[in-house]
Amino acid sequence: MDIISLPPCSRQHLHHHHSDNLTMNVCTGNGLLSDQQTSTTALATFLATSPIKTDQEILENSMLEDDPNGNTETSKPNASPRWGPQHKGAQELANLYSPGKRAQEIICVSSCIALMVVNFVFILKHFHLERLSIAFFAAFCGIITADFGSGMVHWAADTWGSVELPVLGKNFLRPFREHHIDPTSITRHDFIETNGDNFMVAIPILGVLFYNFLTKTPENIQQDFGWISYLFLCSIFVAMTNQIHKWSHTYCALPKWVLFLQNCHIILPRRHHRIHHVAPHETYFCITTGWLNWPLEKLRFWSSMEVAIELITGCKPRDDDLKWAKK
Numbered sequence: 442m443d444i445i446s447l448p449p450c451s452r453q454h455l456h457h458h459h460s461d462n463l464t465m466n467v468c469t470g471n472g473l474l475s476d477q478q479t480s481t482t483a484l485a486t487f488l489a490t491s492p493i494k495t496d497q498e499i500l501e502n503s504m505l506e507d508d509p510n511g512n513t514e515t516s517k518p519n520a521s522p523r524w525g526p527q528h529k530g531a532q533e534l535a536n537l538y539s540p541g542k543r544a545q546e547i548i549c550v551s552s553c554i555a556l557m558v559v560n561f562v563f564i565l566k567h568f569h570l571e572r573l574s575i576a577f578f579a580a581f582c583g584i585i586t587a588d589f590g591s592g593m594v595h596w597a598a599d600t601w602g603s604v605e606l607p608v609l610g611k612n613f614l615r616p617f618r619e620h621h622i623d624p625t626s627i628t629r630h631d632f633i634e635t636n637g638d639n640f641m642v643a644i645p646i647l648g649v650l651f652y653n654f655l656t657k658t659p660e661n662i663q664q665d666f667g668w669i670s671y672l673f674l675c676s677i678f679v680a681m682t683n684q685i686h687k688w689s690h691t692y693c694a695l696p697k698w699v700l701f702l703q704n705c706h707i708i709l710p711r712r713h714h715r716i717h718h719v720a721p722h723e724t725y726f727c728i729t730t731g732w733l734n735w736p737l738e739k740l741r742f743w744s745s746m747e748v749a750i751e752l753i754t755g756c757k758p759r760d761d762d763l764k765w766a767k768k
């Protein structure tokens with residue numbers, strides 16, 4: 442049974458599609474399962490009995506996506522405002538978004554889009570059908586790499602450092618802190634604010650690709666076509682990560698094709714990402730496809746790294762995050 446309430450628009454959507462399967466994904470936190478509708482009952486029982494977060498934990502320790510954010514029509518007027526735009530810390534963080542930061546984002550978004558287009562043209566120009574399977578496999582690996590990268594960066598930014606750090610804090614850690622105490626603020630950010638930083642990360646990868654196309658012979662490009670596909674798809678998914686993340690917080694009026702990609706778990710599904718938003722935000726950091734979240738949690742990947750870093754440096758994980766949450 443599904444005890445987490447969904448806003449009306451998504452509930453309706455859930456009804457039209459394989460609802461049983463989606464419900465089980467929530468219980469287990471394993472969105473990958475949606476591809477394997479025929480998976481055995483034994484496996485399902487095992488996964489259901491070892492959930493990453495129970496429904497109760499999600500309900501008690503995360504913000505309902507239909508909080509009073511103007512995101513959906515339903516709201517809970519009497520709910521205690523632990524999260525949301527009225528939170529003092531969230532307001533303070535939102536006010537730290539500066540014109541200089543905005544300029545950096547505009548430059549990054551425009552140059553990244555230009556690089557994507559020229560690289561795509563080069564790829565089309567050099568594409569041969571016999572390279573299709575290698576390109577496909579390489580692209581798949583590129584997407585996995587992007588998902589892992591999103592997890593590493595997100596984990597590092599959420600867990601360590603502080604908004605007070607010079608340059609880095611105000612410009613690159615601030616959005617992570619704001620996002621935890623007002624998760625749906627991202628749905629009110631425009632394209633530039635949402636994507637500026639991720640497009641910036643993709644620029645060096647696309648730059649290397651572009652340089653290769655300019656300097657290598659056609660024969661060498663054919664030889665390296667696997668690498669090229671890998672880097673291209675990796676950079677596209679790195680660039681798109683926060684847009685995908687924004688969609689995972691949007692509960693109304695999502696385009697049908699986005700819903701389709703979410704339901705097929707080709708991009709981060711909404712209910713999968715809710716597991717990260719359960720305080721204290723210590724798991725499910727991957728936000729591109731989310732494919733690696735379940736295996737990394739089962740391997741205790743993040744918690745082991747935190748234990749090691751705390752031992753070495755004495756820094757406590759999520760100290761700054763907790764400080765902002767308490768404002």
Ligand SMILES: [Zn+2]
Binds near residue numbers: 595599617621722
């Ligand atoms: Zn986070």
Ligand SMILES: [Zn+2]
Binds near residue numbers: 620686714
């Ligand atoms: Zn989020």
